[in-house]
Each structure stands twice: as C-alpha cells, then as structure tokens.
Amino acid sequence: MPATEWGWLVTPEELENWILQDDDHVLLVNKPALLVCHPSKNGPWSSLAGACREYLQSERSHLVSRLDRETSGIVLFAKHRLKSRHLQMALERRKVSKTYIAILEGELKEETLVDAPLGPDTQSIVHSKNTVRHDGRRQDAQTRYTPLYTNGRYTLAKVDPITGRKHQIRAHALHIGHHIVGDKLYGPDEGLFLDFIEDGWTEAIAKVLPINRHALHAYRMVFDLEDGPETYIAPLTQDLVDFCSQNLGLSTESLEEILQKL
Incomplete structure (x- = not known):
C-alpha cells in the first residue's frame, strides 16, 4: 500500500479485498477511509473510481454513489448505461x-x-x-x-x-x-x-x-x-x-x- 500525503496508491490486491459484489450490472465496493472516490493527478490507482476502471478494464463504469474521503462504506458502480440510468433515476426521485x-x-x-x-x-x-x-x-x-x-x-x-x-x-x-x-x-x-x-x-x-x-x-x-x-x-x-x-x-x-x- 504505497502511501501518499492524502491517502495511498491502491493495489489490485487491495481492491479485490474491498469488492463485495461483482456481477453483470454492478460493482459494489466497501471503500476504506482516507481514499478519495474521484480521479486525482496522482494517476488512476490513487482514487477508487480510477482503480475500479483499471480493474474492470472499462471506461463505461458509472459512479452511482460516492463518499467523501474520510467516510467509509458503500460505493456503487453501474457497469452499463441502462443500469446507471435506473439507479440514478431512483436517486433523483x-x-x-x-x-x-x-x-x-x-x-x-x-x-x-x-x-x-x-x-x-x-x-x-x-x-x-x-x-x-x-x-x-x-x-x-x-x-x-x-x-x-x-x-x-x-x-x-x-x-x-x-x-x-x-x-x-x-x-x-x-x-x-x-x-x-x-x-x-x-x-x-x-x-x-x-x-x-x-x-x-x-x-x-x-x-x-x-x-x-x-x-x-x-x-x-x-x-x-x-x-x-x-x-x-x-x-x-x-x-x-x-x-x-x-x-x-x-x-x-x-x-x-x-x-x-x-
């Protein structure tokens, strides 16, 4: 777990340990504290969204739920647009x-x-x-x-x-x-x-x-x-x-x- 001032660079092994569900529609991750969700200037493995896209080898994953850096827990990615639309509409409504x-x-x-x-x-x-x-x-x-x-x-x-x-x-x-x-x-x-x-x-x-x-x-x-x-x-x-x-x-x-x- 290579540390940075504001967190760390995620390794593929760490990410696999955080994944709770991985199916055709969603990727559910139990985000640890002190890791940002959104990509940063330190490269894809410095954020959860970047690491998940590298892991899935897909730019089509959609971040449905997000958390701030210090909050841990559920972060949900939709693997395709239709699933993302259904989940986002539920949030909006x-x-x-x-x-x-x-x-x-x-x-x-x-x-x-x-x-x-x-x-x-x-x-x-x-x-x-x-x-x-x-x-x-x-x-x-x-x-x-x-x-x-x-x-x-x-x-x-x-x-x-x-x-x-x-x-x-x-x-x-x-x-x-x-x-x-x-x-x-x-x-x-x-x-x-x-x-x-x-x-x-x-x-x-x-x-x-x-x-x-x-x-x-x-x-x-x-x-x-x-x-x-x-x-x-x-x-x-x-x-x-x-x-x-x-x-x-x-x-x-x-x-x-x-x-x-x-």
Whole structure:
C-alpha cells in the first residue's frame, strides 16, 4: 500500500479485498477511509473510481454513489448505461433509503429526529462548512439518529438521512451536541481541519481526536426499483470495529449481533 500525503496508491490486491459484489450490472465496493472516490493527478490507482476502471478494464463504469474521503462504506458502480440510468433515476426521485453507522461523542439516550435547515456557516473560518440556519441561504434537512449502544462516553448510532444535504449528518450531529468522533471540521475545534490540510495527521491532532478520520460509515442502501427493491450492504471497516472494541467494549461478535438487527 504505497502511501501518499492524502491517502495511498491502491493495489489490485487491495481492491479485490474491498469488492463485495461483482456481477453483470454492478460493482459494489466497501471503500476504506482516507481514499478519495474521484480521479486525482496522482494517476488512476490513487482514487477508487480510477482503480475500479483499471480493474474492470472499462471506461463505461458509472459512479452511482460516492463518499467523501474520510467516510467509509458503500460505493456503487453501474457497469452499463441502462443500469446507471435506473439507479440514478431512483436517486433523483428519492426512492433510495440510506443507512449510516456513526460513533458519536457522549451519550445519545433516545432516538432523535433533527429537522433543521442547513446553509453556509458564515462565521466559520472554513468556507465549505455548513450549519443550521433559519435565515439567509438554506435548505430543509432532516436526519434521524438512533442509539444502538452507549457506554456514556461514546454512542454507536444508526443514522438515517431523510434528505441529502452537504455534510448533513455531521452538521446535525454537532447541532444536537453529539458530534461524530474524529471529525476535524464539525468536532471540538474546526481549526484541526486546517491544521490537517497543512500538516497531515500529527501528534498534536492525535491528542485531541481519538481516531484519524470521522467515524462515519455508509452501511446500507436500498433502491426502490420497478422490478423490486435492491439492497446493498457494506460491513463496518476494521478501524471502526477496532474502535468499538477498544473504546466501547464491544466484541466483534457483539457488534455483529447489533448490526444484524438493523
């Protein structure tokens, strides 16, 4: 796994280990954290989309679902235009339900529906940051957080975004006082985000954040298609499994039992 400042160069062997489904219509990948989806200047093997096109030896694969660099989980490619059209139409018509798994700071005691519009955070030093707004430029946004397990310090939660706004899950988590563990932008100090861009992961940042990325994972997508529902699931990545073991006291077996009930 040759490292770069912003991730790594994917090897074919690594990619094969991340592939969950490979058939005539789709390629389903369990994306690890710290890997970008879109091609970069470092060549095709520096991004998931580039690596998958090299693996498939096809320029016709269509990226249906994508994730930001630090979020792990489901990334879906359609292998031909007809499948891409069906999946994209379902997304446009909001006939897709998404479920994320997040580790939140603090104890979330009960299911919480956040119904709060989001817009640019004009008070932030980071221009890309969003916040809850009730005036100016904003979009309606709703997110449901359901606690699955907590030890008081952290909460393992199921997250159902009802709308799909930029940074919605992270901004709403901050709004209810339970930011996502490891979040450099919506966590305890947004300056960490700029520090990370400037210097990468450092000992100073590690003293503040207990994990090197925000603990958010795209766990399940269900497409409501004319021929019936299609469900895609990506198991938690190993870094989150390890965090749950070390910080929540959840064994791998206990964690799997919790997730199987979703």
